[in-house]
Amino acid sequence: METFGLWIAALLTLGIMSFLYKDNPVYKLCESIFIGISAGYWFVSLFWQSMYPRLYLNIRGAVSTLLHEGRISDDRWLYLVAGILGVMMLLRLVPKIGWISRWPLSFIVGSTAGLYFITYLQSNIMNQIRSTIIPIYVPGNLGISISNLIVFVGVFCGLVYFFFSREHKGAFGGAAKVGIWFLMITFGASFGFTVMSRMSLLIGRIDFLFGTWLGLIK
Amino acid sequence: MNFFDKLMKIDRRIIFLFVAAAVILPFFLSIHQKILISPEVQGLYDAFESLPPGSKVMISYDYDPASAPELQPMAVAAMKYCFAKGLKVIILGLWPQGSIQANMAIESALEDSMVKEKNPQYGKDWVNLGYMSGNELVIQRMGTDIPVTFPRDYQGNPVEDLPLMQGIKNFSNVDFIFNLSAGYPGTQEWVQFAADRFHAKLGAGNTAVQAPGMYPYLRAGQLVGLLGGMKGASEFEKLTDFEGKGTKFMLSQSFAHSIIIIFIIIGNLAYFISRGVKKK
Amino acid sequence: MRREIPLILTATVGIVYIISFFIPHRPFGSVETLFSDWILIIAAFAIWLGALNLLRVSADKIYRKKKDWFYALVTILSFFLIAIIGFFFSRGSHFQDVGTSFDYLYRNVYNPLSATMFAILAFFVASASYRAFRARSWEATLLLLAAFFVMLGRVPIGDMISGFLPENIRLSEVATFIMNIPQSAGQRAIMIGIGLGIISTALRLILGIERTYLGGD
């Protein structure tokens, strides 16, 4: 069974790789298997990991306290709201009352908006300001002074580039231009850096094909 | 259309072919590239070297198959080294697939002739405590009580039956912790909970993407050493004298980076020359 | 009814979320966990919409014998294969444990497909850099140079080429400098910008100014 699995895995690997030459029936076959399997995977996981523990087990627990202890006050009843919102989502399938699905949608969007308003203010703004507050002049250490100055100028000009209310002209435009330079270096560096991990993945696949499958590499 | 114009519009499949060759060929070549040892890898090796035989090393496997090309060579080299040196290894995983990766690493380590000589035994020379959910809370709980956190190993044996686990209560009974990490939970959590709170001695192996973020911890001494990506793996293999996949992979990596750079240079030459021709 | 209630709901939920961030006292302290659980449950219901949509589009292709209808059939069959195995033949909620049939499919079908698709990136990185990394302007040159230094500085070859230079200006050191100084400066500027963009969009959502996601009428 394991050898069979290994062959399946190897053939699928080659099938996807054939895409590099051009679109072809083998790739199309792998693609449709891939879509079906992954959608099914997601379908199953969401059921066992969200629906079952979070909705079913909570409600079952609440029902059992009601039956055994006669208590109705249980926080877990709150999960019923989620169940109702979920069913409302499914009402999209009924054209006449499909608009009800906007309720759960706006619940999701509302909590997203609230959550991100706070977290980004804190992590992207407060924390980044804090790590950029560095002494520009460090007595006796020219190296650190210069690198701190570069960081400061980079953040400053980068922010100027993102101003929308002024045209990039004059001194303002000059700063924005320097800002673009910093952004470009950032993108280049991050490109070069990511290349390494992408190559590692390819190397891993080659190792699978020639080593694990064909046994050519020890 | 002259030669350089053609070169600029080269079929991408030719580029693909070169990339494939650059990655595949090194597997079958026996070229040795000079590997310089960086200080953070040396630091990790020194920490391992300072442990007398019989010391207890905890290795946490916090990654899944997706990051295996980078981290598995490190894991294999570390296991070979520990077995050959007679260090006792306690394995656990904060990622579900971590303990499976660990078993795979041990399987390849046991094939090595130096390891075979020592004939390490499960329960005595190594144990695999398996996966435990709870992320950083698992580390925190281990700081107080390891047997309570992991009452059984991955096969379901009670830990009190394992000779290696005798006398292991918390991090003060573990001589060194080595963490292989591909994200959250991983090195950062080990630093914050094991090193900062319980003063455990900690080293780590990370993916190339994650490694730069760990340098602050290295500078502060919270990490004694760090292996970053395949490069780190190959350096570690060189230091421990267990040359393995890291070194081999690194050669492919070098070739692949070079081929991309060569193509960028060719592309730019063609661009400038053909532009120069047109201007005339 | 159709638009007003959803808008009120968005605003209320958003404001409750923001307020509860500052109040540790119950019930506010646990709002975040509760709401995120709810969202997961809604998503678990919504996957039915997605799955039905996928099946409907595929079935439609087969029914009308459209081009490539055979592949649509393969999609439907693979969907049912893994769904049935996952629901009934893989130890219930322990479906992801090692040794289940679900795990077998995951390891031998899903994993190689996904890893290979990911690995194809390596080829595309090469072709994209060949096509796009041309020193057309000063900005493009900066991008190219930064990529060049970092790429070479991360592999042993880089230090071999630059071995004749003093240690602190070898390629690996240059790469580290670029990553630590200008790269992190640029990164911070972008992060602060994104932060402002996100909080401003979030505010627009809460105030009900941005509401296209709710549709018309």
Add this chain to the structure above:
Amino acid sequence: MKKTKFIILIIPLILIFFNLSSPQEKPVPLPPTEIKAFDSPNDNGHSISVTWKLSPDDGAGKNNVVAYEILRAESPEGEFEVRGMVPSGENLFDDKGSREKEDKNYLPSHKNYYYKIRAKADNIFSESEVSNPAFAYGQWYHTGKTPVLAGVIIFSIFALTFITLARKGKKLYIRPLPGIEAVDEAVGRATEMGKPILYVLGLGTASDIATIASFTILNRIAKITAEHRTTILVPCYDSVVMAAAQETVRAGYLEAGRPDIYKEENVFFVTSMQFAYVAGVNGLMLREKPATNFYLGKFYAESLLLAETGSIAGSIQISGTDEIAQIPFFIAATDYTLIGEELYAASAYLGKEPVLLGTLKAQDWGKAVVIICLILGALAASFHFQFFLNLFRVQL
């Protein structure tokens, strides 16, 4: 004589021998003192904190303390149970309990507890006195989060001011963005070629602001395509996103006055797994050969897979994301890229609604405040004024 000499010699030797062979007396460390228990600040009322003065033998004296154990009881005479341990040198412990009654670890609010700390040296303990009684209670304001509150207030004031100004009809200038200018041209191209437009919302869920910002852009583009009678294809990664995208596109067609030509099957679900989704969209691109591809939203490693395939298919491509690591790939492989914040601005740009522009102005003012903070901060740090840095410290 000889004998006495021998005895005199042997007695001290025996003494020395016995002294050596008797088990070595391990020194007992002095206990920690001044145990103070109090309610843990900024929590929901199920945690008590304890502090103490380190044992004189911790880091000094006999220097043999390795850790402190924290014990708790319901009365000073009651049975003390171990609640936790901290390494030597530390003098604070948060006794965090659960808020669930069923939990073994339950710690009720408003109930008194007593604490003891014992210093641990190998297997020897020395216990402190019992602490004062303390009970846990919940707080109504988290003092550590004040900087964030200040940020919320400042930004909201900016936004509301500019929205009001915009409502009153004040003209607000914004500079042109190349990626946005290209949208009309790109749709026009598709119409001329008689080919569809592909709009990819990315891998975000409806819980990502980037995805929601992308809905607004999708709405405008759907409106333009409806006017031109061009097909727009929206393959979706998430079911909730699919539902919202259907609403969004329908609204666009409605605004253009063409609800009759809206086709729901053009906004469809592919799958929720990253690379399977890419495989599907790539196949779609090569078979449908869209004239223009939009990639706006959250993107991860798939960015380049999509953009390179799009370029193989010969499409014009406009991209934008707030995932910094992916922006370089989009810059390399697509024709126009909206960088980070520009993605969020794009919806306001395309909408041209004055109120949306108002919040864009607020963003700029926000940036100005950040820049001022950075300048002041750099000066303060250079002259060692630590307090300024602490203004931005958020405690969770």
